[in-house]
Amino acid sequence: MAAACKMDLTFENGHKMPALGFGTWRAPDDEVEKALNEALEAGYRHIDCAPVYLNEPTIGRVLKQWIDGGRVARDELFIVTKLPPHGTRASTVEKFLKRSLTDLQLDYVDLYLVHVPFTVPEVDGPFLTDDNGEIVLETTTDHVSLWKSMEAVADAGLARSIGLSNFNQRQIQRVLDNCRIKPANLQIENHIYLQQHGLVKFCKANGITVTAYSPLGSKGIEKLLNREVPDLLDNPAVKEIAQRHGKTSAQILLRHLLQRGIATIPKSTNATRLRQNIALFDFELPDGDMAELNGLDQNVRICDFGFFPGITKHPEFPF
Numbered sequence: 001m002a003a004a005c006k007m008d009l010t011f012e013n014g015h016k017m018p019a020l021g022f023g024t025w026r027a028p029d030d031e032v033e034k035a036l037n038e039a040l041e042a043g044y045r046h047i048d049c050a051p052v053y054l055n056e057p058t059i060g061r062v063l064k065q066w067i068d069g070g071r072v073a074r075d076e077l078f079i080v081t082k083l084p085p086h087g088t089r090a091s092t093v094e095k096f097l098k099r100s101l102t103d104l105q106l107d108y109v110d111l112y113l114v115h116v117p118f119t120v121p122e123v124d125g126p127f128l129t130d131d132n133g134e135i136v137l138e139t140t141t142d143h144v145s146l147w148k149s150m151e152a153v154a155d156a157g158l159a160r161s162i163g164l165s166n167f168n169q170r171q172i173q174r175v176l177d178n179c180r181i182k183p184a185n186l187q188i189e190n191h192i193y194l195q196q197h198g199l200v201k202f203c204k205a206n207g208i209t210v211t212a213y214s215p216l217g218s219k220g221i222e223k224l225l226n227r228e229v230p231d232l233l234d235n236p237a238v239k240e241i242a243q244r245h246g247k248t249s250a251q252i253l254l255r256h257l258l259q260r261g262i263a264t265i266p267k268s269t270n271a272t273r274l275r276q277n278i279a280l281f282d283f284e285l286p287d288g289d290m291a292e293l294n295g296l297d298q299n300v301r302i303c304d305f306g307f308f309p310g311i312t313k314h315p316e317f318p319f
């Protein structure tokens with residue numbers, strides 16, 4: 001039987017987002033179709049997409065089959081997608097959102113996010129390097145006019161809610177100071193080793209919900225980054241807590257985020273793991289476990305934009 005996500009975060013505009021969603025980065029076409037079918041069967045209704053994940057047409061076909069077949073109603077789904085990094089400018093927001101809507105075979109998305117706070121040139125598809133393999137970034141990205149274009153697609157009904165991803169506090173504040181529609185959500189890397197309590201507190205104080213990406217430490221990313229990354233699932237404290245509750249390490253990491261009031265979007269294309277990742281609603285971590293997990297914070301960023309090597313050198317990079 002489907003586990004289903006029994007927890008929602010409510011945006012200030014009244015829309016509700018299931019707190020547990022399904023990540024689709026590094027879920028290639030030949031895996032995502034089966035995995036998304038499994039995920040929908042398991043009860044996932046919040047699907048996190050992006051054009052740079054190169055799988056929106058396949059995701060769209062699966063969603064259409066489910067909706068047309070009467071297996072799920074459109075309003076039961078919460079579909080997120082993002083303005084691609086090469087489109088981070090006011091003039092291209094509508095174009096890129098319409099392209100995603102065509103690929104996803106939808107009339108609207110539930111949440112449209114600005115993927116990154118800077119612009120990279122479209123050189124050769126989503127892996128955005130110039131002839132020398134270097135990332136070239138536009139030095140100024142006008143977040144105020146960009147956000148006005150985001151507000152326009154919300155006004156037009158193409159996105160029910162709009163938000164940001166990978167923006168830092170200063171950048172979010174500038175949007176807040178100049179907006180008509182507030183960002184409903186900020187999507188950032190967040191897990192036991194990068195808890196970002198200050199940024200999360202700032203968002204909550206400003207009525208912005210937070211979604212944690214790479215909640216399991218983006219296992220497998222070391223191949224993309226070509227460097228070692230810590231294995232969160234192997235942390236002895238996490239393993240001990242998991243054992244005590246009769247749960248997996250992954251379930252402890254995800255439950256920790258939910259109890260911090262943060263939504264999260266683990267990715268798995270494995271049927272057993274994706275079912276485990278949504279089976280989070282039959283136990284609770286007591287305060288002592290939460291404190292122990294909070295104490296594991298090391299300010300270690302794992303994701304570090306593996307798909308944009310070298311990008312952290314740019315002054316507009318948020319971290």
Ligand SMILES: NC(=O)C1=CN([C@@H]2O[C@H](COP(=O)(O)OP(=O)(O)OC[C@H]3O[C@@H](n4cnc5c(N)ncnc54)[C@H](OP(=O)(O)O)[C@@H]3O)[C@@H](O)[C@H]2O)C=CC1
Binds near residue numbers: 023024048213248
């Ligand atoms: N806004 C942004 O800039 C970003 C957004 N994201 C979004 O967040 C999602 C999640 O982040 P992501 O970086 O993919 O990393 P996750 O932390 O979700 O980790 C995914 C990896 O963990 C493995 N895994 C999943 N479940 C388990 C489990 N229960 N036990 C052991 N291993 C498991 C998966 O392998 P397997 O599939 O084999 O199970 C996969 O290799 C992305 O898919 C994407 O949608 C991610 C990065 C950046």
